[in-house]
Amino acid sequence: MTESQAKLAPTLAESPARTVERILSAAARLFAERGMAGVGLREITAEAGVNLAAVNYHFGSKEKLLEALFARRALPITQERMRLLGRCAEAPGRQPMLEQVLEGFLRPAFSLGREAGVDGATFGKLRARLSVESVELYRRILSQAFDASTAAFLEAVVAALPDLPRAEVEWRFHFMLGTMLYTMADSGRIQSITGGTCQPSDAEMALAKLVPFLCAGFRAPPTA
Amino acid sequence: MTESQAKLAPTLAESPARTVERILSAAARLFAERGMAGVGLREITAEAGVNLAAVNYHFGSKEKLLEALFARRALPITQERMRLLGRCAEAPGRQPMLEQVLEGFLRPAFSLGREAGVDGATFGKLRARLSVESVELYRRILSQAFDASTAAFLEAVVAALPDLPRAEVEWRFHFMLGTMLYTMADSGRIQSITGGTCQPSDAEMALAKLVPFLCAGFRAPPTA
DNA sequence: GTCTATACGCGGATAGAC
DNA sequence: GTCTATCCGCGTATAGAC
Numbered sequence: 001m002t003e004s005q006a007k008l009a010p011t012l013a014e015s016p017a018r019t020v021e022r023i024l025s026a027a028a029r030l031f032a033e034r035g036m037a038g039v040g041l042r043e044i045t046a047e048a049g050v051n052l053a054a055v056n057y058h059f060g061s062k063e064k065l066l067e068a069l070f071a072r073r074a075l076p077i078t079q080e081r082m083r084l085l086g087r088c089a090e091a092p093g094r095q096p097m098l099e100q101v102l103e104g105f106l107r108p109a110f111s112l113g114r115e116a117g118v119d120g121a122t123f124g125k126l127r128a129r130l131s132v133e134s135v136e137l138y139r140r141i142l143s144q145a146f147d148a149s150t151a152a153f154l155e156a157v158v159a160a161l162p163d164l165p166r167a168e169v170e171w172r173f174h175f176m177l178g179t180m181l182y183t184m185a186d187s188g189r190i191q192s193i194t195g196g197t198c199q200p201s202d203a204e205m206a207l208a209k210l211v212p213f214l215c216a217g218f219r220a221p222p223t224a
Numbered sequence: 225m226t227e228s229q230a231k232l233a234p235t236l237a238e239s240p241a242r243t244v245e246r247i248l249s250a251a252a253r254l255f256a257e258r259g260m261a262g263v264g265l266r267e268i269t270a271e272a273g274v275n276l277a278a279v280n281y282h283f284g285s286k287e288k289l290l291e292a293l294f295a296r297r298a299l300p301i302t303q304e305r306m307r308l309l310g311r312c313a314e315a316p317g318r319q320p321m322l323e324q325v326l327e328g329f330l331r332p333a334f335s336l337g338r339e340a341g342v343d344g345a346t347f348g349k350l351r352a353r354l355s356v357e358s359v360e361l362y363r364r365i366l367s368q369a370f371d372a373s374t375a376a377f378l379e380a381v382v383a384a385l386p387d388l389p390r391a392e393v394e395w396r397f398h399f400m401l402g403t404m405l406y407t408m409a410d411s412g413r414i415q416s417i418t419g420g421t422c423q424p425s426d427a428e429m430a431l432a433k434l435v436p437f438l439c440a441g442f443r444a445p446p447t448a
Numbered sequence: 449g450t451c452t453a454t455a456c457g458c459g460g461a462t463a464g465a466c
Numbered sequence: 467g468t469c470t471a472t473c474c475g476c477g478t479a480t481a482g483a484c
Contacts (some may be wrong), residue, residue, distance in 0.1 A: 019450080037261030040476060051452055056478060058450090129355045132409035133259060134349065143416050151417050170422040171433040174414040175403040182402025185356035190398040192367050193375050198394040209395040213441040219355060220440035223433055243468090275469055280461060411460060 018059050022048040024069055032126040036066060067141055070130075073123050074145035080108040081149050085156060097160040098215050105153045106180055106210060110203040121201060124184030131181045161218060168222050176214050183210065225241055244282050246272040252293050256350040260290060291365055294354075297347050298369035304332035305373050306431060309380060321384040322439050330376045330434060334427040345425060348408030355405050392446050400438050407434065 026048040030039040041062055045052045059065040084104030090097050110123065114182050130138040183200045190198050200206055250271040254263040265286055269276045282290040308328030314321050333348065354362040382393050407424045414422050424430055 033358070035359070038359065042476080048279065052477095053452065053454095053479085054450085062477065088442070100281070104385065125358065126354075131411055131413065132349075132352045132356055132406065134257070135259070135262065147417055154417060167421055168433070170414060170418050170469090171430075172437055173417075174407070174422055174424060175434065175437055177413060178401040178404075179399040179408025182356065182405060183398070187244070187355055187356075188358070188363055189366065189401060190394060192363070193371055193378060193397075194394050197391055200396055200398060206395075209447055210399065212444050212447055213396055213399055215439040216444035217437040220436050223436055224384055265461090266459080276460090277462080277469060278467095281468075286460065 004059050019048070019050050019054055020049060023055060023058065023065070024072070027065055028069055028073070028126075029122060031066065031069070032122040035126075035129055036062075063137055067137075070145060074127075074190075077108045077112045078149040080112055081105060082152065084108070085149075085152060088156065096215075098157065098218060099211055100190060101153060101156045101160055102211050102214055102218075103207065104178070105176075106152075106207060109180060109184065110207060121184070121186070121203065125186060128181040128185035132175075157218065163222075164218075165222055169218070172214075172218050173215065179210060179214065243272075243274050243278055246274060247279055247282065247289070248293055248296070251289055252297070252350075253346065255293070256346040259350075260286075287361055291361075294350075294365050298351075301332045301336045302370060304336055306376065307328060308332070309373075309376060312380065320439075322381065322442060323435055325377060325380045325384055326400070326435050326438055326442075327431065329374075329400075330431060331405055333408065334431060345408070345410070345427065349410060350369055352405040352409035355401075387446075389443075389446055393442070396442050399441065402410040403434060403438065420447060421435065422438065 021046065026044050026209060028046065030044055033039075041055050042052055045054060048054075055062065055065055081104060082092055084107070085101065088097060088100040094100065095103075109127075110121075127142075130142055133139075154170070154173050157173060158164075158166055160171060183206050185200050190200065239258055247268065250268050254268055254271065257263075263447060265279050266276055269278060272278075279286065283292055308331070311326065312321060312324040312328055318324065319327075326359060333351075334345075351366075354366060357363075378394070378397050382388075382390055384394060406431050410425050414424065
């Protein structure tokens with residue numbers, strides 16, 4: 001707390017007063033690995049090396065802890081998304097507009113979030129789980145974190161496909177969310193079916209396969 | 225249990241000895257609505273009108289109950305899938321092979337499972353939730369229920385796209401699973417973003433939008 | 449302000465009475 | 467076969483140490 005502590009901080013110290021960070025870090029990893037219901041506060045606090053009650057003191061509840069964790073991780077993703085969207089432009093030598101927009105939407109989701117010891121893929125799993133739940137709290141968390149930037153991308157796709165009715169674009173955008181989230185979830189199903197030749201955990205490969213697939217789908221003729 | 229009971233069964237009876245059925249029915253509805261962690265055994269047994277311990281007596285555990293429930297619901301889906309796959313054929317006046325195969329795969333998932341008071345959509349939500357979890361038990365349940373029929377459909381898609389490398393087909397098949405499961409989950413995200421014009425809960429509409437989108441994606445040129 | 453020890457109520461699970 | 471009583475671990479709340 002005081003400056004003297006910071007000055008004297010030993011190399012191998014327990015990093016006192018960083019309780020909040022330690023909890024967030026442990027919770028991020030454990031929630032993402034085993035889900036909200038699969039891990040208890042006692043395990044989180046043990047891993048973080050703090051007292052059980054610290055979670056409720058600093059965050060208020062297990063759910064609020066998730067909320068805090070999520071807000072922190074989602075921000076860099078949406079920021080990077082908006083930055084990439086701003087860079088999209090029709091120009092000779094560049095990819096078509098639709099490809100640029102989809103890549104701008106998908107890449108941050110796959111590659112970002114590597115802070116505080118939890119990589120982006122792990123956070124992606126947590127996000128994918130929350131995304132299929134119908135718990136009101138989870139829907140609120142996701143809405144708050146992603147709706148604004150996602151809506152901006154939907155508009156960009158609508159603009160990139162002027163001949164497609166808006167309703168059609170919305171359906172296909174919904175399908176895109178499905179492919180994105182299911183790939184982030186890395187459920188192991190496709191490996192189970194094929195024997196492991198296809199590895200959704202390879203983010204760069206997933207992007208390379210996903211963007212052309214989705215663009216072709218978006219460009220299909222409108223449904224009768 | 226005995227024949228005499230069946231003969232004398234009163235119209236409004238508590239249906240004794242149908243305890244197992246009553247539990248399965250209640251659990252199917254509640255699990256699908258609020259997820260595995262969101263509902264307790266006390267609520268399930270109360271709804272079923274049976275004693276708390278009956279679940280553990282008849283099934284062994286909450287997880288085993290889920291397993292039993294899932295096996296029962298998945299079977300009609302895979303059976304219908306295989307029946308439709310057998311009917312797929314290249315013929316004048318019919319849709320192209322790929323469209324037939326995808327429709328055969330997707331339609332039973334969206335429309336089937338209406339037994340014991342729980343409609344297909346509700347079961348679909350449960351299925352979608354399990355599908356993004358990394359709990360070993362859930363993976364085993366899904367594998368056991370769906371791997372065989374799914375593998376058969378993967379082969380059919382490979383055959384319908386002879387110019388596409390197998391690895392490419394596998395990636396796209398994986399993407400298809402994502403669109404299917406996310407649509408079944410009916411997460412409310414697309415409604416939240418668009419204001420509700422697109423309704424994934426409309427199974428017939430979802431199929432009509434999904435099949436052309438996916439076929440176009442499958443038919444995209446192979447990735448470099 | 450931070451953190452700890454401790455207690456309460458509820459969850460799934462189980463042993464044993466009937 | 468069925469039910470009651472009980473167990474242990476969970477999230478949570480709080481009193482008080484530092």
